[in-house]
Amino acid sequence: MFPSLHGYRRVWIRADLVAGLTVWAVLVPEALAYATIAGVPPVIGLYAAVPSLILYALAGSSRHLVVGPMSATAALSAALIAPLAGADGGSYLALTTALAIATGVVGLLAGLLRLGFVASFVSEPVLKGFIIGLALVIIIGQVPKLLGIEKHDGDFFDQTWGVLTHLGDIDGRTLLIGGLSLALVLGVKRWLPLVPGSLLAVLAGILAVTLLDLDDKGVEIVGTIDSGLPAPGLPDGVTPGDYLDLLGPGVGVLLIGFAEGLGAAKTYAAKAGYEVDPNRELLGLGAANLGSGVFSGMVVNGSLSKTAVNGSAGAKSQVSGLVVAVLTVLTLLFLTGLFEQLPEATLAAVVIAAVIELVDIAALRRLYRVWTEWLGGIYGRAARADFIAAVAAMLGVLFFDTLPGLLIGIGISMVLLVYRTSQPHIATLAPQGSLWLDVSRHSGLTRSPDLLVVRVESGLYFVNADHVRHRIEQECTERTRLVVLDAETSPAIDVTAATMLVDLRDSLARRRIDFRIARSIGQFGDELEAAEFGSNRIGVYPTIAAAIRTG
DSSP: OOGGGTTOOGGGHHHHHHHHHHHHHHHHHHHHHHHHHTTSOTHHHHHHHHHHHHHHHHHOOOSSOEEEOOHHHHHHHHHHHHHHHTTOTHHHHHHHHHHHHHHHHHHHHHHHTTOGGGGGGSOHHHHHHHHHHHHHHHHHHHHHHHHTOOOOOSSHHHHHHHHHHTGGGOOHHHHHHHHHHHHHHHHHHHHOTTSOHHHHHHHHHHHHHHHHTGGGGTOOBOOOOOOSOOOOSOOTTOOHHHHHHHHHHHHHHHHHHHHHHHHHHHHHHHHHTOOOOHHHHHHHHHHHHHHHHHTTOOOOEEEHHHHHHHHHTTOOSTHHHHHHHHHHHHHHHHTHHHHTTOBHHHHHHHHHHHHGGGOOHHHHHHHHHHHHHTTTSHHHHHHHHHHHHHHHHHHHHHHHOHHHHHHHHHHHHHHHHHHHHHSOOEEEEEEETTEEEETTTSTTOOOOTTEEEEEESSOBOTTTHHHHHHHHHHHOOTTOOEEEEEGGGOOOBOHHHHHHHHHHHHHHHHTTOEEEEEOOOHHHHHHHHHSOOGGGOOEEESSHHHHHHOO
């Protein structure tokens, strides 16, 4: 019934129980906090956690991935639902739940259609820049709760200005509770990483409110949380047209959630020596979101941080996730009253501590350093594109909010893909013994002045055909009499590029230069051979030496 539990061993049960208890201690306070990011009551985060954990274990392929509410998709949910709900606050919660259902449907369809490769279209630098921008937006959105001041709407800079202009309104008790909570979570994470600092901060905040009556002294608390389990069903007041409108936004939520979750799943699968199936991951994520929506929850995705907790606690399988689900059910049945006294400032501190590690400025510095070290060459151009893409995605979120930032990031991913494909590295080769090496990377190599051997380090397609032809013609001199294209690193070719090679052969022939191809492999050789060029066939040889020897 649970494919991810195939081959389960009894000796794993103790490790899975301990890991499940550890993850539960982290998940409960974070689920409450992430629900507030999405703009819904904190208990919605717990509603979402239970079905998502169970259904992912049923449909997913990772033994370690923990699925539940997360900061990035929660913030994206809020950005998507706010304009749709408008002034009707009553429909906000229903539409948030409907977005989870729409995301689930999109995920299931994508999994059935085997679209797991789609995550590859969002490059790591773009995703990193998007996540950094999103984390900064989340943090500034929580700062007013941490300080006890009024929150201002708008983009990141509007909210920052709102904080700065209301520093005189800070509530001292709220700041003290929030500051101590943040220090506790970060301190425990730094020096006692196996201890659930978020849960300690939540319990300490609840204890402080209860003993000191801080809620009567101006400190905002979570307030009433309904106990019990939600009844399954579709959200009230959401029409079929609303679901259709939410399918497009659901694609965006799924893409970000899938990219983050797949990365976490692959990381721990590699450590444990098994494979994850991207299409099964789509099915698992789709089922988790659909279940969350049917049980009055919010959008969910795989969590890198909680998966790390799960793995470091010794989890062996999804039994740990099922243990977390059971413990969360018990929390909903018997412990919700405990969290009613939770200070909003402590909840904000939990959120900030959870997402501050996502502000990975060091990653941007690495991209910038690679760019400056490789400046000038084709590798420098690629590194520059990575850095610019990451910064653009980050600024898109900061200036234009979450959804436009996501679209900018995806658009840049596509442009980056086309750019790199259209500008492949073309190496000029020279012999060293029986090898032919790139002269730009190996000093001391000697080229014959009448011979040009080149290697295109990419497939040949319509987007790079003109670039390749221009570079080869540019490398030819008045003394060049033979050009050999080493096709070993060009696994594929399309009709446009094949035609380009024939035109290049004819162009070089007018300059009394022969053109030949060596070491064509795979689809490149098949397509070139299948193309009907009549008498214009290009000479193809098994080795560079054979191409040179032929008269």
